[in-house]
Amino acid sequence: MIKLENLSKSFEDNFVIDNLNVDFLDNSITCVLSASGAGKTTMLRIISGLEKDYLGKVIGAGKVSVTFQEDRLFDWLTALQNIEIVSDSKTAKKLLEQMGLSAQADKYPNQLSGGMRRRISLARSLAVQSDTLILDEPLKGLDVALKQSVYSLILDYSKGKTVIMTTHDVIDAVNIADRILYFSANGFKIEKDIAFEIPPKQRDEKIINKYMEQIME
Amino acid sequence: MIKLENLSKSFEDNFVIDNLNVDFLDNSITCVLSASGAGKTTMLRIISGLEKDYLGKVIGAGKVSVTFQEDRLFDWLTALQNIEIVSDSKTAKKLLEQMGLSAQADKYPNQLSGGMRRRISLARSLAVQSDTLILDEPLKGLDVALKQSVYSLILDYSKGKTVIMTTHDVIDAVNIADRILYFSANGFKIEKDIAFEIPPKQRDEKIINKYMEQIME
Amino acid sequence: GNKKSNEDKPTLTSPPQSKTINIATLKGPTGMGISKLADNAKKGETKNKYNITLVSAPEEIVSMVSSGKVDMAMCPINLASTLYNKTNKNVNLLALNTLGVLYILENGNTINSIKDLKGKTIYATGQGATPEYILKYLLEKNGLEVGKDVKIEFKSEHSELATLAATGDVAVCMLPEPNVSVVTAQNKNVRVAIDLTKEWEKVNGEENSLAQGCIIVNKDFLKDNKNAVKAFMEEYENSVKFVNNNKSDAAKLIVEQGILPNEAIAEKAIPTCNIVFIKGEDMKRVAKVNLQMLFDINPQSVGKAMPDDEFYYAS
Amino acid sequence: MTNSITPHKKTKVITKKLLAIAFWILLWQVAYTAVAQEILIVSPVQVITRLFELVRLPEFWLSTLLSISRIMLGYLIAVVVGVLLAVLTTKISFFYDLFYPVLSLIKAMPVASFIILALVWIGRDNVPMFISFLMVLPIVWSNVSAGINGVDKGLLEVAKVFEFSSAKTVLKVYVPSVLPMFLSACTTGLGFAWKAGISAEVISVPEYSIGTQLYHAKIYIETQDLFAWTLVVVLLSVLIEKMVVYLISKFDGRRTS
Amino acid sequence: MTNSITPHKKTKVITKKLLAIAFWILLWQVAYTAVAQEILIVSPVQVITRLFELVRLPEFWLSTLLSISRIMLGYLIAVVVGVLLAVLTTKISFFYDLFYPVLSLIKAMPVASFIILALVWIGRDNVPMFISFLMVLPIVWSNVSAGINGVDKGLLEVAKVFEFSSAKTVLKVYVPSVLPMFLSACTTGLGFAWKAGISAEVISVPEYSIGTQLYHAKIYIETQDLFAWTLVVVLLSVLIEKMVVYLISKFDGRRTS
Numbered sequence A, B: 001m002i003k004l005e006n007l008s009k010s011f012e013d014n015f016v017i018d019n020l021n022v023d024f025l026d027n028s029i030t031c032v033l034s035a036s037g038a039g040k041t042t043m044l045r046i047i048s049g050l051e052k053d054y055l056g057k058v059i060g061a062g063k064v065s066v067t068f069q070e071d072r073l074f075d076w077l078t079a080l081q082n083i084e085i086v087s088d089s090k091t092a093k094k095l096l097e098q099m100g101l102s103a104q105a106d107k108y109p110n111q112l113s114g115g116m117r118r119r120i121s122l123a124r125s126l127a128v129q130s131d132t133l134i135l136d137e138p139l140k141g142l143d144v145a146l147k148q149s150v151y152s153l154i155l156d157y158s159k160g161k162t163v164i165m166t167t168h169d170v171i172d173a174v175n176i177a178d179r180i181l182y183f184s185a186n187g188f189k190i191e192k193d194i195a196f197e198i199p200p201k202q203r204d205e206k207i208i209n210k211y212m213e214q215i216m217e
Numbered sequence C: 001g002n003k004k005s006n007e008d009k010p011t012l013t014s015p016p017q018s019k020t021i022n023i024a025t026l027k028g029p030t031g032m033g034i035s036k037l038a039d040n041a042k043k044g045e046t047k048n049k050y051n052i053t054l055v056s057a058p059e060e061i062v063s064m065v066s067s068g069k070v071d072m073a074m075c076p077i078n079l080a081s082t083l084y085n086k087t088n089k090n091v092n093l094l095a096l097n098t099l100g101v102l103y104i105l106e107n108g109n110t111i112n113s114i115k116d117l118k119g120k121t122i123y124a125t126g127q128g129a130t131p132e133y134i135l136k137y138l139l140e141k142n143g144l145e146v147g148k149d150v151k152i153e154f155k156s157e158h159s160e161l162a163t164l165a166a167t168g169d170v171a172v173c174m175l176p177e178p179n180v181s182v183v184t185a186q187n188k189n190v191r192v193a194i195d196l197t198k199e200w201e202k203v204n205g206e207e208n209s210l211a212q213g214c215i216i217v218n219k220d221f222l223k224d225n226k227n228a229v230k231a232f233m234e235e236y237e238n239s240v241k242f243v244n245n246n247k248s249d250a251a252k253l254i255v256e257q258g259i260l261p262n263e264a265i266a267e268k269a270i271p272t273c274n275i276v277f278i279k280g281e282d283m284k285r286v287a288k289v290n291l292q293m294l295f296d297i298n299p300q301s302v303g304k305a306m307p308d309d310e311f312y313y314a315s
Numbered sequence D, E: 001m002t003n004s005i006t007p008h009k010k011t012k013v014i015t016k017k018l019l020a021i022a023f024w025i026l027l028w029q030v031a032y033t034a035v036a037q038e039i040l041i042v043s044p045v046q047v048i049t050r051l052f053e054l055v056r057l058p059e060f061w062l063s064t065l066l067s068i069s070r071i072m073l074g075y076l077i078a079v080v081v082g083v084l085l086a087v088l089t090t091k092i093s094f095f096y097d098l099f100y101p102v103l104s105l106i107k108a109m110p111v112a113s114f115i116i117l118a119l120v121w122i123g124r125d126n127v128p129m130f131i132s133f134l135m136v137l138p139i140v141w142s143n144v145s146a147g148i149n150g151v152d153k154g155l156l157e158v159a160k161v162f163e164f165s166s167a168k169t170v171l172k173v174y175v176p177s178v179l180p181m182f183l184s185a186c187t188t189g190l191g192f193a194w195k196a197g198i199s200a201e202v203i204s205v206p207e208y209s210i211g212t213q214l215y216h217a218k219i220y221i222e223t224q225d226l227f228a229w230t231l232v233v234v235l236l237s238v239l240i241e242k243m244v245v246y247l248i249s250k251f252d253g254r255r256t257s
């Protein structure tokens, strides 16, 4: 479990995160939603250990793996090499295939489409063994059909991990989240905290629609 | 009207676009949909005059303004300056306000959230007078509430222009498109070509749902 | 201090009188006289052993002498005096080995004495150094006022002026050997018009000739190796004699040892380089006249003070 | 993340710099004591003393000013020409092919090879300027070329789509992108301009110049003078470097961090 | 967009380069004819002829090889030390403060200022090596520093999050990012190493060296030799530069474009 205790973070005297207390459960996917610019990425960066200058405590993140909001691929490495840089070759090849990019294995990032780059960035974070998986808009720029297969990929690779994922698309959340946290734009306060009972893989269209309505309220 | 005649484009002997013929009407918003990696960005780049090495003809694009798939902001300019670089200061300030970013006017791109950067990139393309407006996933990374206001912004700034926009979210399309083109991943053939009768601004929830169903077929 | 003499050298295996002497010499005229000695040393026909280093820049002499890397050095006489003053009198003057090597060259045939220079422009090198002082001194002594009766135009480098003289771009110039030989070999129209050494002797008397090069020795080395130095003096004197009397053979040696690169020029330059061997009281007298002249014009050029009598090695 | 440096921080930075300099001066003093030969090395105190004597002479100022003007002129011309050549050779491959051999020549040709030609054709007073020029030119040229080639292609497409004028593209895209490499060339080049220019003065000995002073110090083995004038050279180089950096940063479209 | 260069294209490229060189040789010939003074300038044909005479002498090869080994040793040490110093000074601000004065000194100090000390302490045979070293060091140092400071912060965060070892971070993130600037320093530095090294040989005249040959050519006004040896220097510099570029590109994690 990851515990954020009295977490506060300011940029130039402006407190983006103001005294946040929240737990993220083990073996569960939490989807974080908020207006753009509220502070999602900031919080994820703190949990990932990339921000040093904050108040409060982050406990229990363990080994972290991250899909950054930007792709952050190595321009000088091929698609495959970009995954191999964090994992063994077998895992890398398998993930590339699962992402539907086997044909692109030897292409460089600048020879790929936006959605392809996004998938490689996601694949990289799934390729490593970790306690915590941080996914900052991993599904950005993917088409609907692709999203479906990526959902199950994320679910498969999330087993036993604490997953925190952001998205702006509620559909993503109801498809894979165990819990949804909605944050305010002002001080990053928790406005909604909804836990879904039925595990993601067992949700049919009806349940998903139900959950959608539950959120939209 | 923009006419693409027998347009073909290959990368290393692989024809991404294979003999495409299509017209884009004046004073109308066409939403382009396809699987990731099909060739949307490639087509838009050709229309924008950024690719030279293609077969066929592009007629009537006139003066073009573009929101690139990546933000492509100038790191050394503030949010406001990034818009002012293509327009007068008044328009830039107005657009920044309309995007809800007045408070961020003097921040540099690396001090902004992903969605904020996206909005500035979109604002920049709306700020110039042009015949053609090319929007490559302009709504990527925006939250639902924001999207609503950005829809009407795009509609406002589209008057009298030929607009071609890509998105992976059908909701975006039914909200602002006059016409939807769905392309295949193989050779970028037109698979669906749906024109909506009711202008975007007059669509209520019912009509939007109807159009959604029409696409989903 | 530069106490580093040659005790650590493997002299034990050699006969007691066979001492290795490290000598640095400048390329060009000052080094020419030693060519026969160097050759003999190579063949093992000398009493001492010699280890001779050729250098192209005076600062190398300074560095080698002050660091004790060499026991003896051949260098301009004013450098010897300066070193004496700057190293706590740690060098002694052994002998003068080169008289004047400065000449006035003319592209044409109108000048035969200093007086003929009246109204001319002389191109020269060595501004702020010995050549300038000698030229000005001699012009003055012949009643010519620099700036009024004659003009002196200074060029930066010997080789620059030599090039200009060879191309015929300057009519009258002052150059040292071996540049003089180089120029006259390159351009047949250029001839030696005035030998400044002769002119100097006219002013100061033949016995007080113009001296430019000398041999110095490290004082500590001298103290510990009186016999070796004595042997050197003899061997060097013979070498000088050989060079002056066997020009073509000497020229070969000079080229072999890299003192000058060209045999024809070496042979041509031997007589005009005024290679000599002057020691003892003669040396003291001649050196003093020369140093005094420099001191009067610019004390810095001899190390700010006239060296005292300790400077001169009395054999 | 605050960009403003507090006065306290500033004093701390300066203190650290002074400490570093103090360390090197100490080391120098140690070397001086160990060598104990004033013909080779003089003490820091002696050098400073001599420097204070020198600055009282009008000759000092004349030599210094004339050297500065010669060397800085060569430097400035090299910077301008270097930037122009970089633009030409990166944008038009014909010029690259044409000028590549010249660049190789300028980089590797030893001064001894052309000094006589230079003295004859350019004149002794202009040789130091010319040699500074030759030293700085390849540095500016190659750095600015690398900078131009490294400009973000995406931003150039932005400039193209939004129909920036050439001037605007240069000013708003190229200049800010190339600036760090240009600045690096300017500072490295400045030091080298001094080194090469003064060395050329030592050869061509103009009537008043720092190089002439060094030459005299060298031939008359005035080690104190040699060190003092060297200190002048290095101090001037650092001083002018700071000025150049300040001036260029004024033109900077980027934030100063 | 194809990366492979067709044979046809390759011949075209070479033809263009040869044409450029031909142009400069023509210009040289014109200058030669205009000046018409073989003491100042000799013709291309004369230089080539002389060069062919020279290469037949064993002395030529001895001088060339010894100069290469001296200068390249200084160069290599400078590259290694320069990279190490760049790493130290960019990563630890204490070292930056400490070494900044040294860098300024090395950049601006004229050779005349330290030649006597260098001769005493380093020995005349090592002076050319040392002076090449001093020339190349600041170039490598400042370019690599700029490269290190310019590494994408985002990618460094990737390395941090995925717990790259230091070695891996260096090899996979720093090396590919810094490589273009490093390469630029290596090529500029190489030319300068030759220029400075040969100049130092002209001063210290080792028994066999290119510098000694230049010295003799200069004082004995053997203009043909002067030009021929200069050509040797420049050709060697270009040749070795190509080799260095080739070797470094082998280490390149990036694509060669």
Ligand SMILES: Nc1ncnc2c1ncn2[C@@H]1O[C@H](COP(=O)(O)OP(=O)(O)OP(=O)(O)O)[C@@H](O)[C@H]1O
Pocket (backbone or CB within 6 Å): A011, A012, A016, A034, A035, A036, A037, A038, A039, A040, A041, A042, A043, A069, B104, B110, B111, B112, B113, B114, B115, B116, B141
């Ligand atoms: N380096 C920085 N300097 C100053 N302000 C910053 C910096 N980084 C982020 N901010 C500010 O912090 C706020 C939160 O940014 P953050 O990126 O966390 O938002 P977000 O919720 O991830 O938004 P989005 O959905 O658009 O990605 C924004 O207002 C942003 O301007």
Ligand SMILES: Nc1ncnc2c1ncn2[C@@H]1O[C@H](COP(=O)(O)OP(=O)(O)OP(=O)(O)O)[C@@H](O)[C@H]1O
Pocket (backbone or CB within 6 Å): A110, A111, A112, A113, A114, A115, A116, A141, B011, B012, B016, B034, B035, B036, B037, B038, B039, B040, B041, B042, B043, B069
């Ligand atoms: N420079 C390039 N070199 C080689 N292949 C390229 C290059 N640019 C694009 N491609 C290929 O062309 C295809 C179409 O790419 P494009 O970016 O147009 O897709 P897209 O429809 O915009 O996808 P997305 O929705 O992911 O942005 C992809 O398979 C991509 O790999």
Ligand SMILES: [Mg+2]
Pocket (backbone or CB within 6 Å): A040, A041, A042, A069, A136, B113, B114, B115
């Ligand atoms: Mg974010």
Ligand SMILES: [Mg+2]
Pocket (backbone or CB within 6 Å): A113, A114, A115, B040, B041, B042, B069, B136
């Ligand atoms: Mg795309």
